[in-house]
Amino acid sequence: MAATTHALHPDQGRRNLGRLAWPIGYVVVILFLFFLYQTILPSLVKPVSAPVLAWLPVATINECLMWAIMALGLNVVVGYAGLLDLGYVAFWALGGYTAGWLMAYPFNWTWDFHLFSPVRANAPGTHINFWLVCIVAGILCAILGLIIGAPTLRLRGDYLALVTLGFGEVITQFFRNSGNIAGHNVAGGDPGISSIDPIGTGPLGALGIAPKLLTNSAAGNIWKILVLGLLVGICIFISLRIREGRLGRAWLAIREDELAASMMGVPLVRVKLLAYAVGAFFGGIGGVANASGITTAVSPSGFDFGKSVLVLLMVVLGGMGNVWGVTIGAFLLSWLNSNGLKQIGVQIDAFTGGNLEATLPRYNYVILGLLLVLMMLFRREGLIPEGRTKALMQMPSRTEAESLGADSVEAEAETDALEHSDAAADARIAGSAAAMAGSGAGTSHGSSGARRKEES
Amino acid sequence: MSESTPGVRESLADVTQLGGTPNSPGDPAGAAGYGRPDSAESGVDGPVRAVAQTGVDPVGANVLFADRITIRFGGLTAVDNVSFSIPPRSVVSLIGPNGAGKTTFFNVLTGLYEATEGSVYLDGKDITSVKPHKRASMGLARTFQNIRLFGLMTAEENVMVAMHSHLRAGVISTIVRTPGQRREEREARDTARELLDYVGIGKTVGELARNLSYGDQRRLEIARAMALKPKVLLLDEPTAGMNPQESANFNDFVYRVRDERGISVLLIEHDMSVIMKISERITVLDRGAMIAEGTPDDIRNNQQVIEAYLGKTGTREGKRLPKPGADQEGQAVTTDGLATKGTQA
Numbered sequence: 001m002a003a004t005t006h007a008l009h010p011d012q013g014r015r016n017l018g019r020l021a022w023p024i025g026y027v028v029v030i031l032f033l034f035f036l037y038q039t040i041l042p043s044l045v046k047p048v049s050a051p052v053l054a055w056l057p058v059a060t061i062n063e064c065l066m067w068a069i070m071a072l073g074l075n076v077v078v079g080y081a082g083l084l085d086l087g088y089v090a091f092w093a094l095g096g097y098t099a100g101w102l103m104a105y106p107f108n109w110t111w112d113f114h115l116f117s118p119v120r121a122n123a124p125g126t127h128i129n130f131w132l133v134c135i136v137a138g139i140l141c142a143i144l145g146l147i148i149g150a151p152t153l154r155l156r157g158d159y160l161a162l163v164t165l166g167f168g169e170v171i172t173q174f175f176r177n178s179g180n181i182a183g184h185n186v187a188g189g190d191p192g193i194s195s196i197d198p199i200g201t202g203p204l205g206a207l208g209i210a211p212k213l214l215t216n217s218a219a220g221n222i223w224k225i226l227v228l229g230l231l232v233g234i235c236i237f238i239s240l241r242i243r244e245g246r247l248g249r250a251w252l253a254i255r256e257d258e259l260a261a262s263m264m265g266v267p268l269v270r271v272k273l274l275a276y277a278v279g280a281f282f283g284g285i286g287g288v289a290n291a292s293g294i295t296t297a298v299s300p301s302g303f304d305f306g307k308s309v310l311v312l313l314m315v316v317l318g319g320m321g322n323v324w325g326v327t328i329g330a331f332l333l334s335w336l337n338s339n340g341l342k343q344i345g346v347q348i349d350a351f352t353g354g355n356l357e358a359t360l361p362r363y364n365y366v367i368l369g370l371l372l373v374l375m376m377l378f379r380r381e382g383l384i385p386e387g388r389t390k391a392l393m394q395m396p397s398r399t400e401a402e403s404l405g406a407d408s409v410e411a412e413a414e415t416d417a418l419e420h421s422d423a424a425a426d427a428r429i430a431g432s433a434a435a436m437a438g439s440g441a442g443t444s445h446g447s448s449g450a451r452r453k454e455e456s
Numbered sequence: 457m458s459e460s461t462p463g464v465r466e467s468l469a470d471v472t473q474l475g476g477t478p479n480s481p482g483d484p485a486g487a488a489g490y491g492r493p494d495s496a497e498s499g500v501d502g503p504v505r506a507v508a509q510t511g512v513d514p515v516g517a518n519v520l521f522a523d524r525i526t527i528r529f530g531g532l533t534a535v536d537n538v539s540f541s542i543p544p545r546s547v548v549s550l551i552g553p554n555g556a557g558k559t560t561f562f563n564v565l566t567g568l569y570e571a572t573e574g575s576v577y578l579d580g581k582d583i584t585s586v587k588p589h590k591r592a593s594m595g596l597a598r599t600f601q602n603i604r605l606f607g608l609m610t611a612e613e614n615v616m617v618a619m620h621s622h623l624r625a626g627v628i629s630t631i632v633r634t635p636g637q638r639r640e641e642r643e644a645r646d647t648a649r650e651l652l653d654y655v656g657i658g659k660t661v662g663e664l665a666r667n668l669s670y671g672d673q674r675r676l677e678i679a680r681a682m683a684l685k686p687k688v689l690l691l692d693e694p695t696a697g698m699n700p701q702e703s704a705n706f707n708d709f710v711y712r713v714r715d716e717r718g719i720s721v722l723l724i725e726h727d728m729s730v731i732m733k734i735s736e737r738i739t740v741l742d743r744g745a746m747i748a749e750g751t752p753d754d755i756r757n758n759q760q761v762i763e764a765y766l767g768k769t770g771t772r773e774g775k776r777l778p779k780p781g782a783d784q785e786g787q788a789v790t791t792d793g794l795a796t797k798g799t800q801a
Binding site for chain 2: 244245247248256266
């Protein structure tokens with residue numbers, strides 16, 4: 001994948017070319033992908049273009065980009081601030097439903113409202129511009145994050161994980177029962193909301209350069225690479241910027257040693273809440289991108305616990321805390337999940353004549369779980385680890401090594417310090433993710449079925 | 457702790473009789489209100505000093521004042537009715553054998569534990585119910601007995617974390633990188649480097665904290681604490697693991713901090729030789745109660761203290777005491793002092 005080869009050495013590149021290196025590189029990659037599908041592939045002969053389209057269809061690229069937004073959001077919470085969140089799907093769901101409320105004609109609303117929307121002016125329902133809805137959903141999710149976080153972020157470690165897990169389920173159940181809440185249809189209940197507006201292309205569409213609406217047609221899908229690519233770019237930009245400032249330092253500090261951080265004047269609850277809110281903001285945007293750009297419909301069955309685990313896997317597998325690692329992790333896993341496993345099955349079938357094409361995707365969570373176990377055994381720090389974590393995983397710190405010769409009191413202090421160290425926390429997060437992946441395998445039938453429905 | 461009451465009273469008499477350096481009301485350091493303000497009426501045990509009756513308001517006169525602190529964990533009284541004060545621009549110490557309640561008391565000062573009874577004042581303000589991070593930003597900085605740096609952050613970042621409460625940039629201004637945010641970051645970076653230079657590890661700016669040597673880590677902890685612009689610097693066993701040369705340098709450093717920056721320093725130490733040389737005043741805790749308080753000379757000659765370290769509580773701390781014939785003058789004096797008092801007893 002072109003994106004992979006570029007992003008593998010972001011650090012060296014940045015040092016050599018200055019701060020503009022990654023934005024330029026990123027734009028080049030996205031433009032390359034766009035032109036690959038827009039002009040290059042159609043002009044090539046079928047034997048060349050067919051395998052590319054089979055292994056990496058445009059729809060899959062869009063899905064990968066959408067998941068990258070999610071992974072980047074969860075990375076702020078898990079990777080930067082070290083808070084294990086097992087209910088991240090809640091924000092994805094709320095973002096999706098926000099799109100449902102503001103970009104569709106859900107359940108016979110009696111009033112119509114249009115705001116910079118590309119759809120016909122006389123269409124019934126609420127139709128608001130995609131970008132505005134992104135912002136609204138982001139803010140709504142950030143507020144939900146604050147509401148969920150305020151009581152729970154006082155908890156530590158495992159307790160926080162359990163409570164977030166609960167909240168993730170609560171939100172899904174809320175939408176499942178939303179057909180009749182105190183007599184009102186809030187979000188369509190089990191069937192959810194369908195025919196959400198596609199993304200409009202505004203002036204580009206008016207000029208005839210791009211299609212007016214980015215539907216799931218071939219032309220629309222190719223243009224979505226640019227739109228979703230832009231969203232991912234914004235998320236990467238925000239992630240990198242925020243990481244370098246006052247808040248990013250405070251997140252790293254609480255990830256490493258909460259107590260010491262609070263003793264240095266870092267207000268723990270406030271800083272954690274901000275991590276939660278920023279992560280939720282990304283999650284909301286991911287939800288809108290998914291609802292409007294990928295599925296054009298939202299229903300409670302799409303927001304199962306498995307999705308939370310999937311995003312967590314992307315973060316852990318890619319390399320917690322490293323923006324590029326997480327992006328690659330998201331690409332890899334969502335590719336495997338949506339198309340890769342199927343293609344691998346097809347290839348194996350060609351030799352064995354079996355039916356792995358259908359069965360392999362059904363065992364996606366088993367395979368992802370195995371992948372994670374292997375990662376934890378051989379490359380605990382993730383595909384592209386954060387520079388710091390790598391140092392931790394590969395070499396004992398000086399005091400650790402020196403403490404071997406120290407007296408027992410100091411040795412004890414060291415073990416204590418080790419318990420608080422990042423490695424332990426990371427391992428715990430990864431460990432629970434692995435456990436969850438195992439349990440998620442049970443639900444894989446349902447979710448992969450739902451995904452196939454979405455793809456068709 | 458009531459069983460020790462008579463002993464404490466005796467020891468007090470002992471101290472005042474045997475001289476040491478009793479506080480005269482004119483003595484500015486003494487007038488700063490050591491001891492309890494109204495311990496006579498509260499009927500508590502422990503030392504009651506003449507200075508307590510001089511009428512100086514201990515809350516206003518001290519940078520930090522802990523008023524009759526008691527901490528109970530279930531039925532166990534870890535700290536029993538201890539008052540403690542840190543005058544401006546001073547170097548004071550809290551000592552005591554293992555389990556004396558030093559660290560517990562320290563944690564009440566920093567806000568990690570809430571005192572069962574009593575209150576803490578910082579710069580005249582009651583901070584008894586103020587959260588630790590708020591206390592830190594109000595000027596109460598500490599280091600840790602077992603170093604607790606942010607190992608995977610660079611030395612510079614470690615120091616900058618402590619500036620959190622002094623910086624203003626929010627989420628949006630960090631993302632947009634407004635001119636104000638840039639200036640703030642630049643200034644914070646400069647201050648961090650300056651502080652690293654100040655503690656003598658300016659070369660390590662970009663090193664991960666975990667890769668620094670033990671001594672440098674201790675220095676970095678102090679630099680980090682100083683980034684809070686503290687009024688009081690609480691150092692928990694700062695010389696643990698230092699060699700004699702390093703701890704000698706450390707003494708100079710503590711005085712520099714006090715004189716150049718106007719910061720009061722509170723030390724918790726096992727190591728008597730360091731404490732005796734460096735402190736202007738020493739408070740001794742044993743089994744949660746304050747058993748003595750005064751200048752190093754007072755303490756050196758105090759019967760209670762000697763018993764706490766060598767007698768009653770056994771020789772748990774014996775190995776920490778300087779050995780006879782140590783080549784350093786201060787240590788020799790300490791030993792002498794303790795030895796003579798021991799024989800007198």
